[in-house]
Amino acid sequence: MSSKSEGSASMRMFGAVARGLRENAGVTTDALAEHVGYSKSLLIKVERGERMPPPMFVEKATELYDCGELLARAAAHLERRSDFPEWFEPYADLERTAISLYTYSTLVFHGLLQTEGYAQAVLGARCPLLEADEVERRVEARLARRALFSRTPAPQLAFVIEESVLRRPIGGVEVLRMQLRRTLDIAEMRGATVQILPTSFETHAGYDGPMTLIENPRREQYAYLEAQEHSFLVDDRDEVSELHQRYAMIRSQALSVRESAKVIEQIAGEL
Template identity: 55%
Template sequence: MRMFGAVTRSLREELGRTREQLGVAVGYSASQVAMVERGERMPSARFIARAAEFLGQRTTIESAAEHLERNLHPSWFGEYADREAEAVSLCTYNTHLVHGLVQTEEYTRAVLDARFPMLEDAEIERRLDARLSRQALLSRTPAASIALVIEEWVLRRPVGGVAVLKRQLEWLLELGARRNVSLQVMPMLYEAHAGVDGPMTLLETPKRQWVAWLEAQGNGRLVDDRDEVSVLLTRYGMIRTQALTPGDSAKLIEQMAGEL
């Protein structure tokens, strides 16, 4: 990362461009650009592509990027992970699994063990470490505002077995008791509701701009178009009104955990 950062800084200064100018081109703040140039932050795939275009040195930038050790997240997920780590607000609606940000280690391991095609043991450990590293957001200062809406059936599927599921439910209750976390359950008794189009994650950036992350089948898309994000924010608001209140959700989760 230090080598890539040094190359980027050298090219930028040679052209007489500022960090602010490069930041505008790649979607980073000047301080984030500085962190990349000092080798303190892994550049996202978007940073690399846009920096190559902005600096007019695609071959040099891409050659330097080949030496980056992207050992935390898949390339398609890296940019979202960067946005998530610096988010001031995060809202999720989940329909298949508990959101990766709030999974216990045992739950995550069970999810990775079930992956098909099968993952090698070393790859499972790498992905486990990467997913757990994201949980720094949960204890960060200043605290991020986090809202979770989870389908009831997700909390009833015994991923990893009964003991693993029970611990996962207990962890969600612990999180839901925090002042900065809102946890709601979408009950199965509803015939239909505003979330029928599928899961989503919404992030508010330090600049108070909202972006959305839509993921399916080992791939994802970061949405920053204002009109599209506005629709998703409105939809998420309706989902929250249709879900159980945080208090009733906690009672239901306690009941489910007690049944295990």
């Protein structure tokens, strides 16, 4: 039986090419990690053929190595495989091509917003515990979803977050501080909004819990609900319409984008 960390033959081939090009260019793994924006440990595993290359890796590494189309041609032969839990796959497929995505988060930051450290802390706290290798695999898959932010054409994104999420130090103070800064960076992106729902508000429309509303290129609308590793992808028009109404009310009750940014900055400054 194969180990979970063992990659496919195409992954090992790609890794060997990637390492050869890096060494030929005289680039260290530390320099590569800084340039592409991913951890050194992840990039080493890509070169070993144990992990798929993360989003934008080929483009940024090609830029650093000045190797023309060599890395892209090697990547074209990769046999893609999913590192998501089976119950999450239907939603993940929708998210990849979404033209609009609206989320309401009540316990943790939405997966699209999470930094590597925050995602590791969230997945590492799961009960029953996941094997360390499985945590790493899921973290990498979660980070790969961030390709949505750099996609063309850009989707319309909205994130409403309960203030309590901003204050829970998941992973420790430094991890939370970086997570808050990451959230501020997303809030400044074109086509993305971040709003905070203050804990001090006596009432609001979000008591039924978190949700994600998503629209695909065919203008079909869905709602995604998740609880205790069970997911529900809702496509009934009446149900989706009701959730859109609820979400619209939640957004109207949350702080404005500018006020929300001030709250995030304030909390980050207090850490």
